[in-house]
Amino acid sequence: MGAGPRGREEGRRKPRQEKGAQPSTDKWWVDKTGVDKAPEAKRVEGPAGSKFFEVGRDFDQEAARERLTEDNLKLIETTNPPEGGWSYTRLAETAYPERELERIKKLVPLPAYARGVIVDCGRSVRLLVTGTPAGERLLELTLAEEPSFDCWIRQDWVREAVFKDAERALQSLRGYIEQYLSPEGVARLDASTPRA
Numbered sequence: 001m002g003a004g005p006r007g008r009e010e011g012r013r014k015p016r017q018e019k020g021a022q023p024s025t026d027k028w029w030v031d032k033t034g035v036d037k038a039p040e041a042k043r044v045e046g047p048a049g050s051k052f053f054e055v056g057r058d059f060d061q062e063a064a065r066e067r068l069t070e071d072n073l074k075l076i077e078t079t080n081p082p083e084g085g086w087s088y089t090r091l092a093e094t095a096y097p098e099r100e101l102e103r104i105k106k107l108v109p110l111p112a113y114a115r116g117v118i119v120d121c122g123r124s125v126r127l128l129v130t131g132t133p134a135g136e137r138l139l140e141l142t143l144a145e146e147p148s149f150d151c152w153i154r155q156d157w158v159r160e161a162v163f164k165d166a167e168r169a170l171q172s173l174r175g176y177i178e179q180y181l182s183p184e185g186v187a188r189l190d191a192s193t194p195r196a
Contacts, residue, residue, distance in 0.1 A: 072128050072138060073135045073138070075117050075128060076117055076135060079117045081117050083114075083115050084110050084113075084115070085115065085116075086105055086110065086116045086117070089119055091120065092120065092121050094123070095120055095122065096120045096122065096123075096125045101120070104170065107170045108127070108173055111177065111178075111181075113131055113183060114130070114131055114177055126141070126143075127141040127143070127173065128140050129141075129181065131181040136153070136154060137151075137180050137181055139151050139177065139181070143166050143170075146162060147168075148169075149172065149176065151180055
C-alpha cells in the first residue's frame, strides 16, 4: 500500500507557527532566481546506442505474453507431469543445483488436484503449476534475482506479484495453488467472475 504523492502530502506534519504570526511566503530554500536548464541528455550515437533503441522498436508486449503462455503450455504438454507431482525439464547447458531443486519440491508439495513442471534455466528456475484440465489455470513462479509470480486463467493474465526473496515466493506459491487450483478456489473464482 504505497502512498502516492497526495498521500505523502497529507501525512506530513505542518510546521508550528507562533500565535498571530503570518505564514511566510518567502521560502529561503526555494531559489527564485533564473535557473539555467541542464543540457538535455543526448542519445548515444554509434552502434551500441542505436542498437539499444532498436531493440524496443515495434515490440508487442501482448504478443510476447501470448507466446510465453503458449510456450508454458507446450512445456506442460511435453513433460506431462503426474497429478500431485512434479516433472522436470532443462533448457540451459548449465543446471540449477540439484539440492535446491529437491528443496523446492519439499517446500511446495503438490496436492492431488495440481501438477507442475520445474523448468531449469541454469541460473534461475521457473515453476509452472496447473490443474485439470491442464493449462486452463496456469501459475508461474520464476525464482531468479527478483522472484516473480504470474497467474493466467483461460489464457487471461489475472495476477502478478514480485517478492523480496525465494523463501517468501515459495511460501506464497503454496497459497496461490490453493486459491487458484483447489476445487473450492475454482468454485469461488467462477462464482465471482461475471459471465458474458
